[in-house]
Amino acid sequence: MAITEIHERTAPPALKPIRVVDSDVHPVPRRGATLEYFPEPFRSKYLLSHPIGETITYDAPDYFYAQAMRVDSFPTDGEFPGSDPDLAFRQAILEAGCDIGILEPLAGGWYNDPDALHAAAIAMNRWQDAVWLSSEGNWHQRWRGSVSVSIEAPEAAAREIEHWAGHPYIAQILIKAEPRPSWGDPKYNPIWEAAVRHDLPVTCHLGRGQYDNLPIPPVGLPSYNHDFMVTYSLLAANQVMSLVFDGVFDRFPALRIVLVEHAFTWILPLMWRMDAIYSARGSETGLRRKPSEYVKDHIRFTTQPLDYPEDRLELARAIEWMEGGKILLYSSDYPHWTFDDPRWLVKHLPESVRDNVMYRNGIETYHLPETVPALEGQTQVVF
Secondary structure: OOHHHHOOOOOOOOEEEOOOEEEEEOOOOOOOOOHHHOOOOHHHHHHHOOOOOOOOOOOOOOHHHHOOEOHHHOOOOOOOOOOOHHHHHHHHHHHOOOOEEEEOOOOOOOOOOHHHHHHHHHHHHHHHHHHOOOOOOOOOOOEEEEEEOOOOOHHHHHHHHHHHOOOOOEEEEEEOOOOOOOOOOHHHHHHHHHHHHOOOOEEEEOOOOOHHHOOOOOOOOOOOHHHHHHHHHHHHHHHHHHHHHOOHHHHOOOOOEEEEOOOOOOHHHHHHHHHHHHHHHHHHHOOOOOHHHHHHHHEEEEOOOOOOOOOHHHHHHHHHHOOHHHHEEOOOOEOEOOOOOHHHHHHHOOHHHHHHHHHHHHHHHHOOOOEEEOOOOOOOOOO
């Protein structure tokens, strides 16, 4: 029985405290669903004149059949996982027990034209609002959306942020990490300025764009796809260094950054190394305080993918040392095959940080309410 048949489209009056905030849920348009929202001339130039080919830069188990998705997340109508808001609501909210899901709609990266990328972001934002954030799609008030922007076109991106900033269900700004130069470059100031002005965090989700934007280590392109999977954490590490050492947080003291799906255990030795350089070079760095302090005050990391050793005590120590109770946000990565159920994830966290990671940091980061309308039959995550 479809979820729409067993739940009325009105939010119940009873409220429940938020206990799980999922920072990474992927909505996906149905085939052709964004066409009407795509501004011309880009609709005709890129979407109507020729089919978009798929370049596989990700080798998940059974990719040929499931395309890196949960096998039970494919809608019965044959569309792609994440395209059915009702199915996503049932699996990510009711069954998994998440109270708020932060939507990460990944706009297409098929072009090298900044204006076309901006057009794709416009289309994604309009579609998200019409399908997921409307009174019909968000009747339960559990979804929070993202303003997708093209970081390659900072001025246009800032205008798009201005357009959506007052939306009651918009929680963040969504960018990519691959485009060059790094985020410390002043060209991106319009995006940071708009984010600070509207008190919205800027989130970067791991992405796979054109071949010339893939992360390249100093020794050249990796040989295998699994090399790339490790490389994305290195890409995020370089952006962290750029934000810190290029003085972005000194220029924008209220700026907040969220790194989604880039892993997080690497930030501990990176903070150690940056602090060592700062200690040795002092005023030459131009920084006002230790790099690790900028990281802990301005940057958040999501828990998925959770890299951990066989001895869980080692992970607990690392989380304690990096002040994970301050900088980590729970995320599931629904509907991907790497989905981390909150009931599984919470068992890997030290008890002292569970409340913060699972919901308190999310409420603070995204300025969420502390309660949501109660839902009959929703799983309760106990920790």
